[in-house]
Amino acid sequence: MYQESEIVDLVMAVFLTPILFVVFRTVYLAGRRWFVSGYLAVIAGYVFTVVEGYFAPDLFNTLEHVSYAVGGVCFAVGAWSVLTSARRRSAS
Amino acid sequence: MSAVSIADVVCAIGFGAALLFVIMVPIAPSRAYMRPVKVFMIVAMSCSLFVGVSNVLEWGGVTAALDVYEDYAEVLFIPLMAYLVFALSMSQQLESTRRMEQLARGEQQLLTSIVETSPAGIMVVAADGGVTFANDRARDMLGLRPEEAESHCDVPDDVRLGMEPGGVTGVTEGLLSIAALGRVDDIVRYVEHPGGRTLALDVSARPLAEDGSLGSGAVMALLDVTDRLRYRQDLERAVELRTRELLDANGRLGAVDDANRDSLVQLSHELRTPLDSIIGLTDILLQGDGGPLSEEQAHRLEMVRSCGNQLLAVIDAAQRITPTDAGREAVITHAVDACELVSMVAELIKPIAADRSVDLETEFPDGPLMFMTDADKLAQIVRSLAGSAIKFSHDGGWVRFIARGDADSVSISVADSGVGIAKQDLAHVFDGNGLAVCRDLAILLGGDISVESEEGTGSTFTVRLPRAIRHS
Numbered sequence: 001m002y003q004e005s006e007i008v009d010l011v012m013a014v015f016l017t018p019i020l021f022v023v024f025r026t027v028y029l030a031g032r033r034w035f036v037s038g039y040l041a042v043i044a045g046y047v048f049t050v051v052e053g054y055f056a057p058d059l060f061n062t063l064e065h066v067s068y069a070v071g072g073v074c075f076a077v078g079a080w081s082v083l084t085s086a087r088r089r090s091a092s
Numbered sequence: 093m094s095a096v097s098i099a100d101v102v103c104a105i106g107f108g109a110a111l112l113f114v115i116m117v118p119i120a121p122s123r124a125y126m127r128p129v130k131v132f133m134i135v136a137m138s139c140s141l142f143v144g145v146s147n148v149l150e151w152g153g154v155t156a157a158l159d160v161y162e163d164y165a166e167v168l169f170i171p172l173m174a175y176l177v178f179a180l181s182m183s184q185q186l187e188s189t190r191r192m193e194q195l196a197r198g199e200q201q202l203l204t205s206i207v208e209t210s211p212a213g214i215m216v217v218a219a220d221g222g223v224t225f226a227n228d229r230a231r232d233m234l235g236l237r238p239e240e241a242e243s244h245c246d247v248p249d250d251v252r253l254g255m256e257p258g259g260v261t262g263v264t265e266g267l268l269s270i271a272a273l274g275r276v277d278d279i280v281r282y283v284e285h286p287g288g289r290t291l292a293l294d295v296s297a298r299p300l301a302e303d304g305s306l307g308s309g310a311v312m313a314l315l316d317v318t319d320r321l322r323y324r325q326d327l328e329r330a331v332e333l334r335t336r337e338l339l340d341a342n343g344r345l346g347a348v349d350d351a352n353r354d355s356l357v358q359l360s361h362e363l364r365t366p367l368d369s370i371i372g373l374t375d376i377l378l379q380g381d382g383g384p385l386s387e388e389q390a391h392r393l394e395m396v397r398s399c400g401n402q403l404l405a406v407i408d409a410a411q412r413i414t415p416t417d418a419g420r421e422a423v424i425t426h427a428v429d430a431c432e433l434v435s436m437v438a439e440l441i442k443p444i445a446a447d448r449s450v451d452l453e454t455e456f457p458d459g460p461l462m463f464m465t466d467a468d469k470l471a472q473i474v475r476s477l478a479g480s481a482i483k484f485s486h487d488g489g490w491v492r493f494i495a496r497g498d499a500d501s502v503s504i505s506v507a508d509s510g511v512g513i514a515k516q517d518l519a520h521v522f523d524g525n526g527l528a529v530c531r532d533l534a535i536l537l538g539g540d541i542s543v544e545s546e547e548g549t550g551s552t553f554t555v556r557l558p559r560a561i562r563h564s
């Protein structure tokens with residue numbers, strides 16, 4: 001079964017993600033695609049969390065944790081890109 | 093170790109590294125607006141790190157106490173990401189606006205410097221004729237006074253602006269009439285100040301509205317051309333004065349030249365007539381018509397004839413260097429009786445004709461045949477034609493002079509009973525000999541010369557001249 005907090009997470013993701021993407025397209029951020037990938041991976045984890053309550057719980061539980069792991073790696077790479085870009089700007 | 097626990101470890105390490113990197117990102121003081129972005133990023137990474145660490149501790153069997161707080165951390169992630177993105181967008185828009193503002197301020201400063209240092213008066217005229225902006229030069233030219241605490245200028249009532257000195261309209265009406273012209277360049281307007289100071293202004297205007305209407309007013313550039321116009325008028329007056337002086341001088345020189353030429357031509361004419369008689373009579377004497385001559389007398393007469401011919405050449409040369417126009421000989425017209433002139437020529441060449449036993453005959457109308465021409469040149473033509481006629485006549489032949497006239501012209505023909513000219517040679521008879529000179533002289537006198545001939549029978553040359561020479 002699902003938890004209420006998981007449904008809230010999913011509902012927020014469904015409504016805010018399109019708006020976030022529209023705004024995010026207009027800004028410049030070093031490593032932007034890594035942040036997008038990490039964000040999508042986390043959202044996928046939310047989806048797997050809800051699904052595991054109804055279907056193949058072990059598989060989707062594993063997928064949920066793997067998604068968070070992927071998200072963590074992507075955000076780490078994105079943050080590294082931001083750091084190096086900021087240092088280059090400071091140096092110049 | 094299960095795949096889930098490995099994933100949790102990777103998750104914790106990944107978000108931990110991301111948090112560390114974000115914390116290390118330097119933010120320059122000039123980009124302080126990026127700090128909220130950094131804060132939101134740190135909180136979001138911290139939440140995810142918390143979830144990852146909680147899972148690691150739980151699967152590792154250390155503690156499950158943090159599990160109950162995982163939901164709070166997870167539910168914060170998406171709103172934090174939303175705040176982060178909007179903060180990032182806002183900060184970048186802020187930076188862009190700040191950059192545009194700096195650019196606009198720089199351009200405004202440049203424009204202000206140009207306007208203030210320009211030698212031209214520059215002003216903005218509103219649709220109602222009010223002056224919303226004017227630089228110092230424009231204010232000085234139009235006597236404008238800046239209003240207190242406003243960018244508008246007070247337009248004085250006692251200054252006149254118009255198309256002529258002593259303008260008939262006020263400044264506002266004058267400016268409106270210029271603005272109504274739309275896009276104009278370099279039109280001259282005059283400004284009259286109360287103290288009597290009058291300026292001539294070169295005005296150019298551009299409507300501010302894109303459609304060219306006066307709805308948004310117009311920008312005007314004024315250039316003080318008072319001195320320039322005055323200098324130009326002075327220059328024009330000086331040029332006109334000098335031109336008049338040169339024309340007068342030229343006229344005086346022309347009169348002197350005419351007088352000199354007339355004197356020379358008159359002198360040549362006066363010398364030629366008796367000289368022709370001297371040479372002709374000398375020829376007669378040398379031919380023995382006046383009785384037999386001793387050798388000494390013949391020798392002296394030969395000297396007389398030689399000197400006479402030399403003098404004649406000098407006179408001819410003098411006549412040739414008195415042109416009325418470049419490249420043209422002088423034509424001195426007098427009233428001439430063609431019959432008398434031909435008779436004189438006939439009398440002159442009579443000895444030569446007699447020598448060849450050629451009879452000279454004349455065929456004249458009753459009474460004189462008067463017309464206006466250069467007698468010397470006509471006599472030269474007739475002498476030359478008569479000489480040729482005698483030269484090509486058989487001994488015992490005849491040469492006939494015929495003078496005729498109609499309302500517009502006079503013709504003199506010299507006919508002979510000579511050898512004639514072959515038909516194929518008629519077209520070239522005036523090329524490159526004495527007859528060419530005759531033709532040129534006839535043309536100079538406004539007429540022409542023609543020939544009719546039959547081989548073995550004789551030739552007739554006819555000079556046709558107008559009653560009066562029309563000078564071109």
